[in-house]
Amino acid sequence: MSSLRHLIPRQLVIADNEYLTLLILSALLVLAGIVDYLSVNFSIRSKRSSKNTILLTGLPSAGKTVMHYQLSSGKTVETVTSMMENEADVVLTDGKAATHVVDVPGHERLRFKFSEFMPIAHAVVFVVDSSTVSRQTRFLAEYLYDILSDRFAQSERIPILIACNKSDLLTSFKKERIQTLLEGEINKLRQTRSAALDTQDSEGNENTFLGFEGKDFSFQDLENDVEFLECSAENKDIEGIKDWMASVSL
Numbered sequence: 544m545s546s547l548r549h550l551i552p553r554q555l556v557i558a559d560n561e562y563l564t565l566l567i568l569s570a571l572l573v574l575a576g577i578v579d580y581l582s583v584n585f586s587i588r589s590k591r592s593s594k595n596t597i598l599l600t601g602l603p604s605a606g607k608t609v610m611h612y613q614l615s616s617g618k619t620v621e622t623v624t625s626m627m628e629n630e631a632d633v634v635l636t637d638g639k640a641a642t643h644v645v646d647v648p649g650h651e652r653l654r655f656k657f658s659e660f661m662p663i664a665h666a667v668v669f670v671v672d673s674s675t676v677s678r679q680t681r682f683l684a685e686y687l688y689d690i691l692s693d694r695f696a697q698s699e700r701i702p703i704l705i706a707c708n709k710s711d712l713l714t715s716f717k718k719e720r721i722q723t724l725l726e727g728e729i730n731k732l733r734q735t736r737s738a739a740l741d742t743q744d745s746e747g748n749e750n751t752f753l754g755f756e757g758k759d760f761s762f763q764d765l766e767n768d769v770e771f772l773e774c775s776a777e778n779k780d781i782e783g784i785k786d787w788m789a790s791v792s793l
């Protein structure tokens with residue numbers, strides 16, 4: 544090493560013990576990275592052993608976190624945009640085992656995380672802000688398409704509940720109108736997505752054609768049971784959601 548020192552600019556030359564310190568620090572950083580990677584994967588893998596999870600998904604501000612708090616504590620809370628998932632065990636039926644409920648952030652860069660939980664999910668609630676549906680139809684349809692074409696959603700025929708939230712607002716749409724809007728938008732989206740039918744995403748999900756070719760898209764044509772319910776998480780009006788969750792839980 545000392546024979547090579549004359550090749551290094553003087554300002555950059557450091558003592559041998561400093562090389563050792565740098566080496567140890569680098570090794571510690573690499574080790575910390577490995578431990579972090581293993582712990583994240585291990586925790587998800589250990590959860591994969593059971594299928595007792597319901598996911599709360601949906602666009603930002605749909606009301607997922609308010610609903611999650613309502614379910615887990617019966618309280619209404621003030622929220623901010625979620626940057627990571629909230630998890631809780633919720634007793635849906637007195638005397639029965641608790642169900643694990645995960646609130647997946649709706650942020651564009653974080654919502655893909657729903658797919659990490661799909662292997663342990665037995666049901667998905669897709670929360671919609673019923674007062675902004677007409678402005679968000681395309682984004683809603685895109686996210687819903689991703690969920691419906693997820694390989695676990697398909698192979699396990701995971702039931703989906705479209706929770707039409709914020710029904711307390713005068714501007715909110717009724718569930719029938721929301722269903723019609725989503726079916727129309729998914730119908731359009733199918734054309735674009737089916738153009739890429741032979742490709743696979745990084746999760747190994749194939750682009751799936753939803754419904755029947757030559758027929759307008761309808762949720763009824765899916766193998767998954769898809770239901771629509773109106774609710775208001777803010778007003779504690781989520782009994783229907785709870786009943787649905789209990790009905791699909793083990």
Ligand SMILES: Nc1nc2c(ncn2[C@@H]2O[C@H](COP(=O)(O)OP(=O)(O)OP(=O)(O)O)[C@@H](O)[C@H]2O)c(=O)[nH]1
Pocket residue numbers: 601602603604605606607608609610621622623624625626647648649650708709710711712774775776777778
């Ligand atoms: N009027 C009304 N407002 C609601 C209802 N549910 C939630 N909100 C409000 O909607 C806003 C967003 O609610 P959150 O629960 O934080 O939304 P989120 O889906 O978790 O959003 P992200 O974390 O960004 O994905 C908050 O200001 C809530 O108070 C509801 O049923 N009615």
Ligand SMILES: [Mg+2]
Pocket residue numbers: 607608609622623624625646648649
């Ligand atoms: Mg949230």
